[in-house]
Amino acid sequence: MFRRLPDIAGDRVSFTIDGRPAEARSGDSVAAALLANGVAACRNTPVSGAARGPYCMMGVCFDCLVTIDGTGNRQGCQVRVAPGMAVETQDGKREAGR
Amino acid sequence: MSDRAMSAPDFDLAVIGSGPAGLAAAALAAGRGLSTVLLDEQPEAGGQIYRAITDTPVRDRRVLGPDYWHGAELLGPLRDSGAAHWPGSTVWSVARPREDRPGDRRLQIGLSRDGAARMLSVRHVLMATGALERPFPIPGWTLPGVLGAGAAQILLKTSGLVPSGRVVLAGTGPLLWLLAWQYLRAGAALDAILDTTPRANWRAALPLLPAFLRSPYLGKGAKLLLEVRRKVKVVDGVTELRAEGEGKLAAVVYRRGDGAEQRIAADTLLLHHGVVPNLNLANATGCAQQWDETQRCWRPTTDSWGATSVEGVSLAGDGAGIGGALAAEQAGRIAALDVLHRLGRIDRAARDRAAVPHREALERALRGRQFLDTLYRPADVFRAPADDTIVCRCEEITAGAVREAVRLGCSGPNQAKSFLRCGMGPCQGRLCGPTVTEVIAAERGVSPAEVGYYRLRPPVKPITLAELAALPKTEADIDAVLKH
Incomplete structure (x- = not known):
């Protein structure tokens, strides 16, 4: 789990995780926002169904794949969280059409 | 055109x-x-x-x-x-x-x-x-709650986030100690640092110490190390390591030398074996x-x-x-x-002249690098892990499966792709390439230089067909597709 240091700059940003309201700071990536909200696991793998969460935070491991505003397989660590953004954890492969 | x-x-x-x-x-x-x-x-x-x-x-x-x-x-x-x-x-x-x-x-x-x-x-x-970050494959490293130390440092730099709950750092290398020092400065508590630096590395690194004594990193590094060691429980000589939990990290299990297995409850495990x-x-x-x-x-x-x-x-x-x-x-x-x-x-002379101060500064910055490389070289068991350890995170291929493929005649990482699909997931071998090379080399008893590395192809990052299809096309582009 991760917590925010006191005396941190940045505006609060409201978004949702699987439909539940959540809060992040401007400048957070989606992956950072998930970790700050206690969500360590953001998907199940298509191979075995095992839970995975952000691992590298720099766009190389592809373990933080989530659905963002209806588009699947987005790299959570490479997308900045935005007000009103709908983030969904992903079950297995990207769904067809998403 | x-x-x-x-x-x-x-x-x-x-x-x-x-x-x-x-x-x-x-x-x-x-x-x-x-x-x-x-x-x-x-x-x-x-x-x-x-x-x-x-x-x-x-x-x-x-x-x-x-x-x-x-x-x-x-x-x-x-x-x-x-x-x-x-x-x-x-x-x-x-x-x-x-x-x-x-x-x-x-x-x-x-x-x-x-x-x-x-x-x-x-x-x-x-x-x-x-x-x-060099892959650090241990059993359980795919569990949520296990991250790279570099990843954790990115969370600190970009978002001011530090781990809470029970936190364990494990591995070797300067970044591990720097991160611990930054956490202490930020007021974040660490439960333990499990140092995997092989004791034998000191023997190999010692002759290289004189050059490191002139490194710009020496003074800062030593101060930082001492401060961390004073304030955090550091376990030296860790030779075995695994992460355990159901669906997320619950405990870190380790062994020192030939000692008994130890278990620490943990919410976050941050791994590092250099870059x-x-x-x-x-x-x-x-x-x-x-x-x-x-x-x-x-x-x-x-x-x-x-x-x-x-x-x-x-x-x-x-x-x-x-x-x-x-x-x-x-x-x-x-x-x-x-x-x-x-x-x-x-001209060439102007290039050479202009480069002189940069070459001098480069030489200073690289002083003692060999000492660090030798001292912080991860142990064999962490570069070519035990059979039950996942090495390819994307396709969930274990070290054992790679060794089995070698016994069936797989001679290098490119063949391993067709045997096992390892290295063919979205990370394109970034998280398994070095390990697959080392596992195959060790199993065959040859140098990694001989087994080679994945032959990679563009696109080096996934791109959607829609993005590609939207590329502006010139006559030359259409020509290229029709004629080749």
Whole structure:
């Protein structure tokens, strides 16, 4: 789990995780926002169904794949969280059409 | 399209990556008159070492420390140089000049920006793709709650986030200690540091100590290490390590030497075994690469100016071999001077003269590097782990499966792809390549140099068909598809 240091700059940003309201700071990536909200696991793998969460935070491991505003397989660590953004954890492969 | 338009590039030089090497190279090249574009995947300049240098929310400058804030000094020269800066640009291919058009020496860069793909033509490409954390495969490293120490440091720099609950750091290398020190400064508590530095490494590193005594890193490093050791429980000589939990991390299990197994309850485990060159783009562009025995990694082959085996492609910084941020900055300037020479802006003598102060600074920055490489070389068991350990995270392939494939006749990482699909997931071997090389080499009893590495192909980052289809097409493009 991760917590925010006191005396941190940045505006609060409201978004949702699987439909539940959540809060992040401007400048957070989606992956950072998930970790700050206690969500360590953001998907199940298509191979075995095992839970995975952000691992590298720099766009190389592809373990933080989530659905963002209806588009699947987005790299959570490479997308900045935005007000009103709908983030969904992903079950297995990207769904067809998403 | 006329011949004249065909030969006019969009830019003289594209620098790919805006860490220390890329920032310094782009500023120097543009400052001396080359039309230069600096491309980077991240939303802001800085690379990973100076990540969020323009907008970190961490206000207390003592937390990240003076070495981090040095990065800010590279931004002014870039701004003043007139280089175009395109953050948020993911480069997915660099294509060499077409052999059927000898008069056209342009390289074509494929990139995505704001969800749209486009091609850029340039006369020279300078890759400054930096490093990524060496894979640290242990049983359970795929569990949520287990992250790279570098990843945790990015969370601190970009978002002011520190781990809460029970936190364990494990591994070896300078970054592990730096992160612990930054956490202490930030007031974050650590339950334990499990140090995996093999005791035998000290014996091997000792003869290299004199050079390290003249390293600019020595004083700072020693102070930092002592402070961390005074304040955190450090377990030395860890020889076995695994993460346990159902669906998320619950405990870290370790062994010291031949001792009994120990178990610590943990919410977060941060792993680190040093960094290796991020070579995917260079490899996919066709640059020759070589096995570096001291650093135990593959690196693209470069000359003393950063030129690769591919004409028009240079490489600077950790992407060409690990030297650290200060060395990368100088290597970027040296490579940029060579590009100026190659593109006819300065003669050879002027290039050599201008490079002298940068070569001196580079030599200072690299002093003692061999000592660090030798001391912090991860143990064999962590580079080629036990059979039950997942090595390819994407396809969930274990070390045991790789060894079984070797017994069936698989001779190297490229064959392993067709045997097992390892290295064929979205990370394109970034998280398994070094391990698969080491496992196969050890199983065959030959050098990693002999078993080789994945042959990578563009696109080096996933791109949607919709993005590709939206590429503007010229007659020449349509021609190329119809005739080849």
